[in-house]
Amino acid sequence: MPRIEAEDLTIEFPLYHHNARSLKKRIFDGATRRVKRDAESRVVVAALAGLSFTISKGERVALVGSNGAGKTTLLRSIAGIYEPVAGRLLVEGEIGSLIDPGAGMNPLLTGRENIVLRALYRGMREKEGRALADEVAEFSGLGEFIDLPIRGYSAGMNVRLSFAMATAITPEILLMDEWFLAVDADFMTKAEERLTRLVAGADILMIATHDMAIVRQWCTRAIRLEAGRIVADGPVAEVLGPEA
Secondary structure: OEEEEEEEEEEEOOOOOOOOOHHHHHOOOOOOOEEEEEOOEEEEEEEEEEEEEEEEEEOOOEEOOOOOOHHHHHHHHHOOOOOOOOOEEEEEEOOEEEEOOOOOOOOHHHHHHHHHHHHHHOOOOOOHHHHHHHHHHHHHOOOOHHHEEEHHHHHHHHHHHHHHHOOOOOOOEEEOHHHHHOOOOOHHHHHHHHHHHHHOOOOEEEEEEOOOOHHHHHEEEEEEOOOEEEEEEEEEHHOOOOOO
C-alpha cells in the first residue's frame, strides 16, 4: 500500500564560497541556525531539519510556506533526487513527479526519444513506448518539434513536453510543484481536465504551492514549513485558517 514516512529527515547542502573565512565568521557569530558546520567542518545549509511525518493512501497533502522554506527540497527528497544526511525516509509506491521540467531528460535526444526511454525505464515494452510517444506528441501540441533535440526547446515547450509525459500515466504517488502553472493559458485550459483526472486517480498527492485556492480545492491536509522545519501539520482549514 502506498505510503510516505519520514523520521527526523535532514537534508544539508555544502556551501562553497570564495570568501569562506568571512562567511564562517558571520555564521559562528550567530547569523542563522540553518547555516552551520558539519562533522567534517564543512559549512552547510540545513535545507530540511528533523522532519517527521507519515502520509497514507488517500491523503492529499499541500506543502505551504514562504520561498526557501524547504517545500521543493522535500518533494525532491521524496522523489529520490536528494539523499538524506540524517534520519530516515521510506517511500512505498510508484512515483510520478511534476517537479522539474528537465529532470531525467537528455538534451541531446529528441522529445520522442526521451519519451520512449522514459517508458522503457518504467518497464513498458518498446511498442508501448512508441504508442505513448505518439499520445504525448499529440497532447503537447509540439508538432514537428517532437522529433528535434530538446536542447533547442523553449522553456514553454519543455514544460509542455514534461507535463504531457508526466500526466500520461497515473502514478500511485503524485508529486507536484508550482511550475506546471507556468504554461500558457490556452494549454492550461486544455490540460485542466487531464490534470484533475490525474490528481483524483493518484493514491497520494503532495503539492508545493503558494496558491491557497488550489490547496483548498485539492487538498485535505497541509504541512507548513518554515526555515526547513515543520511548524504546522493538520487539516487544511486548521493550518490555513478560515477562508477570507
